[in-house]
Amino acid sequence: MAIVRQTLIYDGPGGPFEGVVAWEDEVETPRPGVLVCPNILGQKESDNQKAEALAKLGYVALACDVYGQGKRTTRESPDAGLYMNQMNADRALLRDRLAASLDALRGFGAVDAARVAAVGFCFGGKCVLDMARSGLPILGGVSFHGVYDRPDYANVPTMEAKLLICHGWEDPLATPEQMVALGRELTDAHADWQIHAYGNAGHAFTDTALVKPAAPGVAYDERADRRSWKAMADFLAELFV
Incomplete structure (x- = not known):
């Protein structure tokens, strides 16, 4: 058995978009699909590696693109948050681009279109929450050290997607008070939700590029990552049972 990687170019508002899909080469029947939503920098190699890790768990994973083909930044860029800030300023457009990414995953031949989920990191965690808030057809979602501010459009009355929030207690971008407010929001939306808070961990605790902290409270944490x-693996296994 080997993991196959393929570039996937797809359409959407403001596109084209370019992601990478990964799956086991021995897949003969449709498998559950998992959308991987990147952090502030946009689609990159570390997201492709997350897609491959999900493929090893038996899923078909698409590391998606919500900025547009060729629109990426790095930590050394003069404005690393350029494209993220554009999406934060137009959450409806972000929602529509997430919908296009989800359609690309669901339309991929190895995917069972009725059994899809999403995971996201930092800004990507916000993307996962917005997918649930807007009622996009995912069975569930996982937010890793996400950002919790609500969009400027109304949530669906009932969030059908089950949610797992993996939260660093010392995260300066998502304080304990904001975490509690998110719990109240999800309860008001009748969601099936759970929050795992990791002590002594901050923002970006899954990002192995940040073994040396990028800023106070922004660093990799091996225990919280593991x-x-x-x-997440347990959550997805239960979701797709």
Whole structure:
């Protein structure tokens, strides 16, 4: 058995978009699909590696693109948040681009279109929450050290997607108070939700490029990374049973 990787170019508002899909080469029947939503920098190699890790768990994973083909930044860019800020300023457009990415995953030949989920990191965690908030057809979603501010459009009355929130207790971008407010929001939307808070971990705790902290409270944390991935694996296994 080997993991196959393929570039996937797809259409959407403001596109084209370019992602990478990964799956086991021995897949003979449709498998559950998982959308991987990147952080502030946009689609990149570390997201492709997350897609491959999900493929090893038996899923077909698409590391998606919501910025547009060729629109990427790095930590060394003069404005690393350029494209993220554009999406934060137009959450309806972000929602529509997430819908296009989800359609690309669901339309991929190896995917069971009725059994899809999403995971996201940092800004991508916000993307996962917005997918649930807007009622996009995912069975569930996992937010890793996400950002919790609500969009400027109304949530669906009932969030059908089950949610796992993996939260660093010391995250300066998502304080404990904001985490509690998110719990109240999800309860008001009748969601099936759970929050795992990791002590002594901050923002970006899954990002191995940040072994040296990028800023106070923004750093990789091996224990939170390992524990949250295990929690995600258990969550997806239950979701797709």
